[in-house]
Every structure is written in structure tokens, then in C-alpha cells.
Amino acid sequence: MPRIVNLILLCLCVLFLAPAASRAQSWTGLLNPVSGAGACSPANITTAQKCGSSNWSSVGVVSGIPNRTTICSTLTSGASLASINSALSACPAGQVVLLGAGTYTINGTVNVPSNVTLRGAGTLSTILNTTGTSGSAIQMGSGGPNYNTPAAHTITAGATAGSNSITLDSVASVSVGTLLAVSELNDPVYVTINSANGACTWCDGTGDGGVRTRGQIVQVTNVTGTTVTFTPPLYSNYGSATGTGPALVYYFPVSVHDAGVENLQVFANGTGYSQTWGMSACANCWIKGVFDNYADGDHASIFWSFHVEIRDSYFSNAYDHSPGTFDADVNIGDKTSESLLENNIFERLHVGSFVRWGAAGNVVGYNYEIGNFDASATSVILAMLLDHGAHPQFTLYEGNIGNNLTKDAFWGTSSNITIFRNQFRGTDTLASPLTTGRNVVNWSSTTLANQQLMGEQLAFPHTNINSIGNVLGSADANTAATSGKYNSGAAPFTSTIIPPATRTYDKFFSAVSIGYNTGSDTNGSSVTTFAGGPSNTAGYWVGKATGTFFQHGNFDISSGATIWNGSVTHTLPPSFYKTAKPSWFGSVPWPPIGPDVSGGTVDSTILQGHVYANPAEVCYNSTARDANGLKLFDPNVCYGATPPPPPPPNPPTMRNPVIF
Numbered sequence: 001m002p003r004i005v006n007l008i009l010l011c012l013c014v015l016f017l018a019p020a021a022s023r024a025q026s027w028t029g030l031l032n033p034v035s036g037a038g039a040c041s042p043a044n045i046t047t048a049q050k051c052g053s054s055n056w057s058s059v060g061v062v063s064g065i066p067n068r069t070t071i072c073s074t075l076t077s078g079a080s081l082a083s084i085n086s087a088l089s090a091c092p093a094g095q096v097v098l099l100g101a102g103t104y105t106i107n108g109t110v111n112v113p114s115n116v117t118l119r120g121a122g123t124l125s126t127i128l129n130t131t132g133t134s135g136s137a138i139q140m141g142s143g144g145p146n147y148n149t150p151a152a153h154t155i156t157a158g159a160t161a162g163s164n165s166i167t168l169d170s171v172a173s174v175s176v177g178t179l180l181a182v183s184e185l186n187d188p189v190y191v192t193i194n195s196a197n198g199a200c201t202w203c204d205g206t207g208d209g210g211v212r213t214r215g216q217i218v219q220v221t222n223v224t225g226t227t228v229t230f231t232p233p234l235y236s237n238y239g240s241a242t243g244t245g246p247a248l249v250y251y252f253p254v255s256v257h258d259a260g261v262e263n264l265q266v267f268a269n270g271t272g273y274s275q276t277w278g279m280s281a282c283a284n285c286w287i288k289g290v291f292d293n294y295a296d297g298d299h300a301s302i303f304w305s306f307h308v309e310i311r312d313s314y315f316s317n318a319y320d321h322s323p324g325t326f327d328a329d330v331n332i333g334d335k336t337s338e339s340l341l342e343n344n345i346f347e348r349l350h351v352g353s354f355v356r357w358g359a360a361g362n363v364v365g366y367n368y369e370i371g372n373f374d375a376s377a378t379s380v381i382l383a384m385l386l387d388h389g390a391h392p393q394f395t396l397y398e399g400n401i402g403n404n405l406t407k408d409a410f411w412g413t414s415s416n417i418t419i420f421r422n423q424f425r426g427t428d429t430l431a432s433p434l435t436t437g438r439n440v441v442n443w444s445s446t447t448l449a450n451q452q453l454m455g456e457q458l459a460f461p462h463t464n465i466n467s468i469g470n471v472l473g474s475a476d477a478n479t480a481a482t483s484g485k486y487n488s489g490a491a492p493f494t495s496t497i498i499p500p501a502t503r504t505y506d507k508f509f510s511a512v513s514i515g516y517n518t519g520s521d522t523n524g525s526s527v528t529t530f531a532g533g534p535s536n537t538a539g540y541w542v543g544k545a546t547g548t549f550f551q552h553g554n555f556d557i558s559s560g561a562t563i564w565n566g567s568v569t570h571t572l573p574p575s576f577y578k579t580a581k582p583s584w585f586g587s588v589p590w591p592p593i594g595p596d597v598s599g600g601t602v603d604s605t606i607l608q609g610h611v612y613a614n615p616a617e618v619c620y621n622s623t624a625r626d627a628n629g630l631k632l633f634d635p636n637v638c639y640g641a642t643p644p645p646p647p648p649p650n651p652p653t654m655r656n657p658v659i660f
Contacts, residue, residue, distance in 0.1 A: 056361075056363060056396050056576055056577040057578075058232055059307070059309075059338050059339060059340040059361070059362060059363045059577065060307060060309040060311075060338075060339065060340030060342070060363075061284050061285075061307055061308075061309045061340075062284055065260060065286050065288055065309060065311075066258075068094060068095060068096050068117045070095045070096065071095065071096045071097075072087070072090070072091040072092055072095040072097060073087040073090070073091060073097050073098070074097075074100060075087060075097070075098070075099050075100065075104075077100060077101065078102065079099070079104055081104075081105070081106050081107060081108050081109075081110065084097070084099070084104065084106075084110055085110060085111055088110070088112055088113055088116055088118060089111075091116045093114070093115035094115055096117045096118075097119070098119050098120075098121070099118070099120045099126045099128075099264060100126070101122070101125035101126060102126065102127070103127045103128075104126075104128050105129050105131060106128045106129065106130045106132065106137055107131045107132055108135075109132060109135050109136055109137065109138070110128070110138045110139070111139050111140075112139070112259045112260070112261060113259060114258055114259055115257070115259065117259070117260050117261070117262060118138075118261045118262070118264075119262045119263050119264070120263045120264025120265070121263070121264075122263055122264075122634060122636065123263060123264060123265045123289065123290065123633055123634055124265065124632060124633075126264040126265065127267050127293075128264060128265065128266045128267065129267050129269070130266055130269060130271070130273065130276070132271060132272070133271050133273070134273065135274060135278065136273060136274065136275050136277060137266055137268075137273050137275075137276045137277070138261060138276065139277075139278045139279075140256045140260075140277075140278070140279045140282045140285045141254075141259075141279055141280045141282035141285065141305070142255050142280050143255050143280060143281045143304070144181075144280055144281050144303060144304030144334065145206070145250035145304070147205075147207045147250070150250075151173065151250055151251055151252065152249065152251070153168040153171070153172075153249050153251065154168065154169040154246045154247070155167070155168060155182075155238065155239060155246065155248065156168065156226075159184075159237060159238040159239050159240065160234065160237050160240070161234055161235065161236045161237050162233045162234065163233055163234045164229055164230060164231065164234075165227055165228060165230070166227070166228055166230075166249070167226050167227050167228075168226050168227075168228060168249065169226070170226070171223055171225075171226050171228060174220060174223060174228060174249075174251050175220065175223060176220055176222060177219065177220060177253075178219070178251050178252070178254075179217055179218070179219055179220075179252050179253070179254055179281065179283070179304075179306060180217065180218050180219070180220060180228070180249040180250070180251055181215055181249065181251075181252070181335050182215045182216050182217070182234065182238055182248075182249050183204070183212040183214065183238070183247065183249075183250065183335075184212065184214060184238040184239045184241075184244040184245065184246075184247045185211055185212060185239075185243060185244045185245065186210075186211055186212065186213055186214065186390075186391070187214070187241050187244045188243060188532060188533055188536070189241065189533065189534065190413065190415055190463045190464075190544070191214050191390065191412075191413055192390065192412050192413050192461065192530070192532050192541075193211075193390045193411065194412060194530050194531070194532070195409055195410050195411050195412060195530055196409070196517070196530060197410050197411060200213075200389055200390050200411035203356070203358065203389050203411060203412060204335075204357070204358055204390075205303070205304070205334040205335070205357060205358070206250075210390065212248070213357070213358050213390040213391040213412065214358060214390075214391045214393060215238070215335050215358055215360065216234070216235055216335060216360040216361055216394075217304070217305075217306050217336065217337040217338075218230040218234070218337075219283065219306060228249075232338060232361070235360060235393070235394050235416075236393075236394075236416075242534065243534065252304070253281070254281060254306075255281035255282060256279075256281070256282050256283075256285060257282065257284050257285070258283075258284045258285070259282070259284075259286075260285060260286035260287065260288060261277075261286075261287055261288070261290060262286075262287075263288075263290070263635070264290055264291075265290070265291040265292075265293055266290065266292050266293060267293045267294070268292070268293060268294040268295050268296050268319065269296075270319040270437065271296060272296055273297055274296075274297045274298065274301070275297050275298040275300060275326075275331075276298070276300065277292075277299065277301070278300070278301050279303070279305050279308055280302075280303045280304050281304050282302075282305045282306075282308060283305065283306040283307055283308075284307050284308075285305065285308050285309075286308065286309040286310070286311070287300065287310045288309070288310075288311050288312055288313070288635075289312045289635035290313045290314075291316070291633045292314065292315045292316060293317070293630060294317045294318060294319060295315070295318045295328050296319055297320065297326035298326045298328060298329055298330075299315045299318075299328060299329060300330045300331060301331045301333075302330075302331065302333070302336050303333055303334035303357075304334045304335065304336065305336045305339065306336070306337055306338055306339070307339060308336065308339040309339065309340045309342070310339075310340070310341050310342070310344065311341075311342045311343050311344065312342075312343050312344070312584070312635045312638075313344045314344070314345045314633040314635075315330065315344060315345065315346050316345070316347040316630055316631065316633075317347065317348045317349070317438070317630070318348070318349055318350060319437055319438065320350065320436055321350050321373055321434075321435075322350070322374060322375055322376060322436070323350075323374065326350075327349075327351045328350040328351070329349060329350065329351045329353055329354050329386075330344075330352070330354070331353070331354045331356075332353070332354065332355050332359045332362060333354070333355075333356045333358070333359050334357050334359070335357070335358040335360060336359045336360075336362065337359070337362065338361055338362070339359075339362045339363075340362070340363050340365065341362070341363070341364045341367065342363070342365045342366055343365075343366050343367065343584060343614075343615055344367045344616060345367070345368050345369075345619065345620050345631075346367065346368070346370075346384065346402070347370055347371055347620075347631070348373065348441065349372050349382075350373075350374060350382060351383055351384075351386050352367070352372060352383065352384040352385060352386070353367070353384070353385055353386070354386050354387075354388055354389075355385075355386075355392045355395050356387060356388050356389035356390075356392050356411075357389050357392070358391055358392065358393075359395070360392065360393050360394050360395075361393075361394045362396075363395070363396045363397075363398065364385060364395065364396070364397050364398075364400065365396070365397075365398045365399050365577065366398070366400065366616060367384075368400070368401050368402065368613075368616035368617040368619075368620055369400075369401070369402030369403060370402070370403075370428065370429055370620070371430060371431055372384065372428060373428070373430050373449075375434060375436050378430060378434040378449075379449055379450050380449060380451045380452050381403050381426075381428055381449045381451070381452045381453065381454070382403070382404075382428070382449075383404045383405065383406035383457070384400065384402030384404055384424075385400065385404075385405040385406070386405075386406050386407075386408065387406070387407040387408070387417065388408055388410060389410075389411040390411060390412025390413050391412060391414055391415065392414045392417075393414060393415050393416045393417070395416075395417050395418070396420065396577060397417070397418070397419045397420065397422060398418075398420045398421055398422065398575060398576060398577065399421050399575075399592065399614055400422045400423075401422070401425075401611075401613070401614055401617050402422075402423075402424060402425065403424065403426070403427060403428040403449070404426065404428075404452075404454060404455065404456070404457060405419060405422070405424055405455075405457070406456075406457040407457070407458045407462045407465070408518045409460060409461055409518040409519075410518060412461065413461045413462055415462065415463045415464045417462070417464070417465050417466070418465075418468070418576065419456065419465070419466065419467045419470060420468050420469055420470070420575075420576055421468075421469045421575075421591055421592075421593045421594045422470050422593065423470070423471040423472075423474070423593050423602070423607075423611045424455040424471075424472055424473075425455075425473065425474035425476060425477055426455045426472065426473050426474060426476075426477035426481075426509050426511075426557075427448050427449045427450070427474065427476045427477045427479075427480045427481075427509075428448070428449040429446050429447075429476065430446060431446050432446070432447075439628075439629075440627070440628050440629060441629025441630070443629055448480040449480065450480045450481075450482075450506065451505050451506055451507070452505055453477055453480055453507070453510070454510045455470070455472030455473060455510075455511045455512060455556065456470075456472065456511070456512045456514075458512070458513065458514040458515070458545055458549070459515075459516060459517065459518050459524075459545065460499075460515045460517060460524040460541050460542065460543075460544065460546075461524065461530070461532075461541045461544060461545065462544075462545050463544050463548040464548045465545070465548070465550070466550045466552075467550070467554060468550075468551070468552045468553055468554070468572065469553045469554065469572045469593075469594040469595060469596075470554045470555075470593075470594075471554070471555045471556070471593055471607055471610050471611050472495075472511040472512065472554060472555070472556040473485075473511060473557030473558070473607070474557070474603050474606070474607070475603040475605075475607075476603075477509050477557060478509070478606055480507060480509070481508055481509035482507045483504060483506060483507040484504070484508050484509075485508070485509040485510075485558040486504075486509065486510040486511070486558055487558045487559060488501070489501070492563050492564075492565075493512070493551060493563055494558075494559060495510070495511040495512065495556045495558035495559045495563075496510075496511060496514065497510045497512070497513050497514075498514055498515050498546050499515050499516055499521070499542075499546075500523070502521050503516065509557065509558065511556035511557070511558050511559070512551065512554075514545050514546055515543065515546040523542045523543070524539070524541050524542050525538075525539040525542045550565065551565060552564060552568055553570065553572055554595070555595050555607070555608070555610050557606055557607070560608075562595040562610075571596075572594060574590060574591040575591065584615055584639045584640075585615055586615065586618075588612060588613070588614065588615050589612050592611065592612040592613070592614050593610065593612070594610060595610060597609065597610050597611065597612065598610070599612075601613070615638070615639065618638075619633075619635075619638035622638070623637075623638070
């Protein structure tokens with residue numbers, strides 16, 4: 001199925017119960033549809049679910065990633081893929097397969113089963129030299145709903161926001177532990193799969209033409225008669241709005257659960273993997289403290305999964321830097337829910353992370369990005385965070401530091417996204433060579449991206465976006481914007497550019513761009529294939545994004561000030577999903593970013609002290625590079641878990657790169 005990232009200028013210039021320590025802060029007065037503050041929900045959603053409510057506190061592995069200490073098997077350098085998979089298959093529940101220091105040739109797929117941890121001796125000590133030609137280098141789980149023989153039941157009652165139980169027309173094949181993909185027919189009021197590119201018929205993963213892109217995954221906790229109880233509660237109403245019924249649940253079993261990989265390096269050779277890491281129908285699965293040394297295709301693809309956590313890792317470089325089937329990203333899709341992407345480094349990818357294809361209720365928090373590029377348009381900024389493909393919803397982006405957040409107009413809509421306390425630089429540091437394949441990267445020879453300089457780029461079909469407490473711009477953006485900075489919009493948000501204003505793409509900074517079609521200065525009215533609404537009206541989407549956008553307390557370098565939205569409270573909580581400073585923050589101030597932060601050391605003059613480096617950036621800046629320009633990343637050194645591992649072995653012999 002096609003997965004295409006389109007660059008704005010390519011045609012012009014060539015996102016259970018958690019521990020108490022992570023429960024969310026109050027959102028009252030900020031993201032409250034009753035008070036009219038934040039635009040947290042479309043008209044058919046009656047309660048403030050996933051708008052900074054306590055629900056966000058439940059993301060990631062339930063009760064946290066377990067620290068397993070019993071080792072069932074220890075393998076030594078040179079052990080075969082068959083030996084590794086055999087050890088994993090035989091390992092008792094709750095135990096660890098330990099890969100000792102050295103290099104292991106992986107000419108296929110490592111399959112991690114339920115209740116087992118695969119752990120290395122360190123990211124600089126245990127190296128998986130991957131040489132397979134398809135699929136994933138490391139896989140946890142497989143499958144999802146069976147759409148070839150439709151495995152669905154109709155919801156007859158209970159599909160309302162906040163509900164923990166529904167009544168079905170049948171409970172055949174539904175039992176405690178079953179995953180349910182809750183869905184409704186696309187609501188034409190705010191959901192579409194259409195775009196100037198055509199229709200995203202694969203965006204719901206069903207093979208039925210993409211007619212059910214909006215939904216979420218829940219897990220059954222009890223079945224009584226035809227009443228099913230589950231967790232988490234429903235984020236919204238399903239099937240009640242005109243044209244959206246019937247609401248269905250597609251049932252499917254957990255393929256793998258409570259499985260994880262930790263503390264090792266994966267060395268890619270450009271031999272043809274679709275992704276380094278694959279998770280599908282995986283619940284309570286994790287990737288922690290790993291070093292991805294290049295990727296053949298994507299770094300990670302997470303589909304049809306539940307309570308996944310990817311953290312404390314370094315995703316560096318890629319063989320391919322062009323739009324197409326893969327984007328060298330961490331990709332969360334196919335209604336994956338309640339998952340967490342936290343405290344990771346993205347370096348020199350094509351795109352940092354995708355949240356798409358109906359993924360719902362996820363958090364992308366406290367990650368750091370630098371150096372993304374496209375080999376055919378090297379001066380254009382490539383987003384750290386991208387919503388791309390209908391219809392992700394209820395995502396929280398918090399505490400991230402990177403070049404840009406983009407919600408593009410390709411492959412349909414998204415809604416109910418909250419962007420909180422991030423710094424988006426509005427440019428990127430590009431290290432040479434800006435070419436495909438494995439390279440020696442010269443970080444002493446860098447340039448700044450000088451086209452598409454925007455902090456937040458929000459295309460016209462996306463609705464109910466909240467942007468709160470962010471810092472938009474950087475000293476580098478100020479340097480790159482030699483043609484100027486936009487500050488001519490309507491008061492008070494004069495640094496937000498809205499149609500019909502003409503955007504300037506070359507060396508010109510805009511803090512927020514909202515309501516445009518991707519690739520042009522139009523507002524979508526000229527896209528004849530992108531009609532919408534109950535009557536499928538041409539131009540229906542014009543003004544939808546701007547009319548439902550809520551921004552508040554953002555500081556930007558164009559205005560040189562924090563802009564507040566009317567009488568809404570100026571008191572911001574530190575977090576929308578944590579109540580206390582995380583232990584892995586170390587000496588980093590909490591919160592690190594926002595209009596209420598002072599004394600920040602990142603670009604302190606132009607950003608007026610509102611930004612401290614988050615822990616991922618601190619780790620990045622304090623870590624030395626090897627001779628190839630990659631960081632000698634060790635999460636134990638950065639985040640203080642265990643003593644450093646022994647010296648690393650020699651890296652694998654590099655193969656000739658395969659260019660996709």
C-alpha cells in the first residue's frame with residue numbers, strides 16, 4: 001500500500017491503569033468544551049476525553065516496563081539467528097534471554113514471544129548485524145483483525161464517550177483479553193480519506209475502501225451475556241452521528257504480550273528489510289534503550305497494537321531519504337491506541353515519527369530530533385512529527401524538541417490533537433553528505449534548512465487542534481530567515497499565517513501556518529477531488545482548520561512575546577500526562593519548555609529563557625561521535641541506569657548499500 005510523504009516545496013523547488021506517579025495534570029479551564037476554551041472535541045463528542053484528561057495517564061506499558069532479573073539463557077558472540085529464536089521460544093515467562101557482548105549475524109527475523117525480554121549487554125557491546133531481505137529484523141506479534149472473513153460485531157448500545165461497556169449483537173469469539181477495534185463509518189462532518197492525491201482506501205487497514213478510519217482499540221475485561229466490559233473508556237461517541245452507524249467492533253486476539261527488547265544495537269546493511277522493528281497485535285510490548293544504526297526502510301512500524309512503549313532510544317540515519325513506501329520513521333498506525341513514544345533521539349531520518357491510519361489516544365513526549373532531510377530537496381525542512389493519512393485522533397504531543405510539527409493535506413483528515421510545551425525550531429541542521437545510503441557524516445560541515453521555515457504547519461482539513469504553551473522558533477531559524485519573519489496576521493495572533501495571505505517559502509519564518517493546502521497557497525477550495533460534508537460539497541473544508549484551532553500561551557520569535565487567548569487561564573500545568581518530574585530527567589528543570597519557564601539556556605536571548613534542553617537533547621549533546629559521525633549512544637550513561645558496559649567490539653563490515 002502506498003505511503004507517501006509529499007514535501008510542500010518538492011513541486012516548487014525541485015502520535016489499564018498507570019502508576020500514580022504518571023497521572024495527568026488538570027486540564028480544567030484549558031481544554032474544556034463546556035467553558036469554550038480548548039477545541040478538544042467535534043460536535044458529536046459530549047465529554048472531554050483525551051483532551052488532557054486523566055486518560056492520557058494510562059499510556060505505555062501498564063504499570064511500567066518490568067525490570068526482569070532472571071536470565072533463562074545467555075548466548076555469546078556469533079550465536080546464530082536460529083539459536084537466538086530457539087532460546088527465546090524456550091524461555092519461561094518473566095525471564096530474560098541475554099545476548100553477551102559481540103556481534104550476531106541476523107539473516108532473517110528475531111521473533112520475541114510473550115512474557116520474554118531480549119536484552120543485550122549494551123548498545124555499544126551487543127550488535128545485531130542485520131542482513132535479511134524482507135519483513136522486520138525484530139518482530140513482536142503479527143496479524144490484526146481478519147478482514148478477509150469479516151470478524152465484526154455490531155454495537156447495539158453503549159457506544160458513548162466515557163463508556164467502559166457496550167452491548168453487542170453477538171459475543172462469538174469475544175472473551176477476556178480479546179482486543180476490539182471500535183469503529184464507525186466516516187463522519188462526513190469532519191472525516192475524509194480524500195485528497196488531491198486521491199482516496200486513502202487503505203487508511204483503516206480493512207481492505208474495504210477506507211470507510212472506517214476513525215476508532216480506537218480497547219481490551220475486554222469481562223463478558224456477561226452480550227454485554228462486554230473493556231479498558232480504556234471510549235474516547236468519543238461512535239455510530240450516533242448521522243451517517244456513521246452502525247458502530248462495529250472488529251475482534252482479534254493479542255498475538256504477543258508483555259514482550260520487550262532492551263540495551264542493544266541493530267546495525268542495518270541496506271539489504272531490504274521493510275522496518276527494523278515490527279509490532280502487530282502486540283499488547284504491553286516495548287523497545288527500550290536501543291541504538292538503531294541506520295534503517296533499510298522504516299525504523300519501526302507499530303500496527304493494531306495496544307499499550308506499546310518505545311523509549312530511551314537512538315534512531316539514527318537511514319539508507320533512504322526520499323518520499324515513497326518508507327520514510328525512515330517510527331510509524332504508529334492502524335488504530336494503535338494507548339501507546340507512548342518517549343525520550344528518544346531521531347537523527348538524520350526522513351521523517352521523525354508518523355501518527356496515522358486511525359491511531360488514537362497516543363502520546364509522543366520529550367523526544368529530540370535533528371538533521372532530517374530529503375535527498376532531492378535538501379533545503380526543505382522535513383518534519384519531526386507528522387500526521388499523515390486518515391484519521392488519527394486524540395494524540396498528545398508534549399515536551400518535544402525538533403524542527404517542525406506538520407499535519408499535511410495528503411490522504412485525509414485528523415482531529416482532536418493537542419500540542420503542548422514543545423519547542424519547534426522552524427529550521428534544521430543539515431550535515432553533509434545529504435545523500436542516500438550509508439555515509440561518513442561530517443558534522444563539521446553543516447547548513448541550515450532555509451525553505452518551509454515553520455514551527456507548526458497545519459493543513460486545511462484538520463480540525464480541533466490545540467496548541468498551548470509552545471515555543472516556536474530558534475536562533476537558527478532567525479539566522480535562516482534572511483527574507484524575514486511573518487508578523488502580519490490578525491491580532492492578537494499576528495505571527496500566525498492564515499489564507500488568503502500568501503506564504504513566502506524561501507528563507508522566511510512563520511510561527512504557525514494553518515488552513516492551506518499542502519504544496520500551494522490555496523485554502524483547499526480549488527481541490528475538486530476533496531469535497532466534503534454531508535452533501536459532498538466542493539470547498540467544504542475551507543476554513544475548518546482555522547475555525548476550530550485553539551492556540552494559547554505560545555511564544556514565538558516573530559512576535560518576540562507570549563500570546564494568550566483572551567481570558568483563558570494563564571496558569572499552565574507542567575504536563576498533561578504526568579504529575580511529577582520523571583526520574584530520568586535528572587538535573588533538567590521541570591517543565592523544561594513553556595511561557596512560564598525562565599532561565600532556560602537554549603537560545604536564551606531570542607527565546608527569552610523559555611527553553612531548557614530536554615533529557616534526550618542533553619544526552620545527544622553530551623555524547624561523543626564515532627569516526628562515521630554517529631553518536632556513541634549509551635542510555636545507561638545518559639539516564640543513569642547501570643554502570644557502563646565494556647568497550648565495544650569492532651563494527652560489522654559494511655555492505656554495499658541498496659538504494660530504494
